Amino acid sequence: xxxxxxxxxxxxxxxxxLACLGTVAHAAGEAVPVSDDPELEARVLALSHNLRCLVCxxxxxxxxxxxxxxxxxxxxxxxxxxxxxxxxxxxxLVARFGDFVVxxxxxxxxxxxxxxxxxxxxxxxxxxxxxxxxxxxxxxxxPLDDAERARARALLAAGSSPEESRK
Amino acid sequence: MKAKFLVxxxxxxxxxxxxxxxxxxxxxxxxxxxxxxxxxxxxxxxLQAPDASFGTEDMRGQVWLLNVWASWCVSCRQEHPLLVxxxxxxxxxxxxxxxxxxPADAMGYLAQHGNPYTTIAVDPNGAVGFDYGVYGTPExxxxxxxxxxxxxxxxxxxxxxxxRVLMPMIAELSRAG
Numbered sequence: 001x002x003x004x005x006x007x008x009x010x011x012x013x014x015x016x017x018l019a020c021l022g023t024v025a026h027a028a029g030e031a032v033p034v035s036d037d038p039e040l041e042a043r044v045l046a047l048s049h050n051l052r053c054l055v056c057x058x059x060x061x062x063x064x065x066x067x068x069x070x071x072x073x074x075x076x077x078x079x080x081x082x083x084x085x086x087x088x089x090x091x092x093l094v095a096r097f098g099d100f101v102v103x104x105x106x107x108x109x110x111x112x113x114x115x116x117x118x119x120x121x122x123x124x125x126x127x128x129x130x131x132x133x134x135x136x137x138x139x140x141x142x143p144l145d146d147a148e149r150a151r152a153r154a155l156l157a158a159g160s161s162p163e164e165s166r167k
Numbered sequence: 168m169k170a171k172f173l174v175x176x177x178x179x180x181x182x183x184x185x186x187x188x189x190x191x192x193x194x195x196x197x198x199x200x201x202x203x204x205x206x207x208x209x210x211x212x213x214l215q216a217p218d219a220s221f222g223t224e225d226m227r228g229q230v231w232l233l234n235v236w237a238s239w240c241v242s243c244r245q246e247h248p249l250l251v252x253x254x255x256x257x258x259x260x261x262x263x264x265x266x267x268x269x270p271a272d273a274m275g276y277l278a279q280h281g282n283p284y285t286t287i288a289v290d291p292n293g294a295v296g297f298d299y300g301v302y303g304t305p306e307x308x309x310x311x312x313x314x315x316x317x318x319x320x321x322x323x324x325x326x327x328x329x330x331r332v333l334m335p336m337i338a339e340l341s342r343a344g
Contacts, residue, residue: 054197054302067267068302071293096300098200 037081044077047086050103051076051093060103199300199319206233206308206316207298214265214273214287221262221288223314230340231260232333233308234284235296237268238276240304246323247280253329254283259337263287266296266304309333311340 048062048069055066061073072093079089090102099105107115144152201207210222234250236243250261263284265273270289290296299308309318318336320328 057194067293071297075297095200096298097302098197098300100197 040077040081043080043086044073047076047080047089048073051090052101052103054097054101195303196321197302199316201300201308201316202319204316206310206314207295208314209288209295209298211288211290211295214263214270214289217270217289221286223310225286226260226262226310227314228312229260230312230337231262231285231310233262233264233299233310235264235266235299235301235304235306235308237266237304238272239268240266242323243305244280246305246325247283249324249326249329250283251281252283254285258334260285264295264299265289266301267291267293309336309340 045062049060051061051072053059053061053064053066053069053072055068056064059069061069061076075093076089079092080086084092093101099111105111105114206223208223210220210224213219213221253259254261261284263286265287267290273287273289288295293301299306303321305323307320307324308316309320311317317340318333320333324333
């Protein structure tokens with residue numbers, strides 16, 4: 001039984017070590033939550049993932065370490081804590097930084113091309129393809145003239161007797 | 168039908184045209200939603216006179232520039248000689264907004280490079296800057312007599328840009344009314 005006993009202890013130690021490593025990596029990789037309320041923190045993070053950090057442009061406010069992103073996260077946290085809705089916070093930021101601050105811009109005249117452009121391209125492509133295929137279906141091949149007919153006959157005759165063509 | 172082989176070439180040229188245009192755009196210049204809207208009001212302490220305050224109300228009836236700067240901001244140094252020149256010639260009142268800076272550093276910077284500002288408001292934690300949608304210093308706002316933001320320039324101001332864009336606007340706004 002001692003072998004089994006040692007194996008169990010070893011496994012337990014290994015699990016413990018892994019767990020420790022896991023927490024260390026976790027602490028190093030993510031920002032420490034600032035507020036005590038995990039539910040609020042989850043909302044702050046969810047909202048900041050859809051906000052663009054204007055300093056580093058393709059990074060979200062949730063991921064960025066730029067001072068402006070920190071300010072924006074703090075604003076989001078403060079305002080959500082004060083009982084404002086997600087939409088109100090987004091409107092507040094858009095009023096200051098413009099539509100560019102959200103990763104999903106609102107649908108309006110200036111962004112219409114952005115939103116419907118790909119759809120229009122897809123429809124145009126499919127329509128063009130359908131038109132082309134239909135035209136090809138309706139096309140009847142031109143009838144052969146006498147010279148072509150004779151040539152075709154000669155080719156067919158040659159193909160039917162391979163021994164002869166090899167000579 | 169004969170020119171069908173030219174279609175890919177035409178598409179290529181169109182695409183190349185778009186890409187060439189895209190190269191000239193500056194992705195850092197995000198149009199500000201604040202242009203055409205009243206400048207967010209604030210009243211904060213002055214850098215050189217911490218007991219005195221500066222507020223947007225003080226500039227009512229004047230066309231002025233609000234320049235957001237900091238001593239740690241490298242590209243602010245690039246535009247600084249232009250601002251000093253504007254201040255010396257008295258072209259337009261330039262109010263500085265000292266953004267997230269330590270007062271001692273800011274004073275040292277001005278002593279070294281000259282002070283182009285009529286007044287300097289301090290914004291130690293960036294709260295005023297946030298209301299103005301500041302995301303990269305230096306930024307310069309042109310504000311009219313009624314306190315409406317007419318133009319926003321992001322990044323260091325160049326003489327070329329000032330003469331071509333800002334100066335005509337300043338002249339126009341000063342004349343009107």
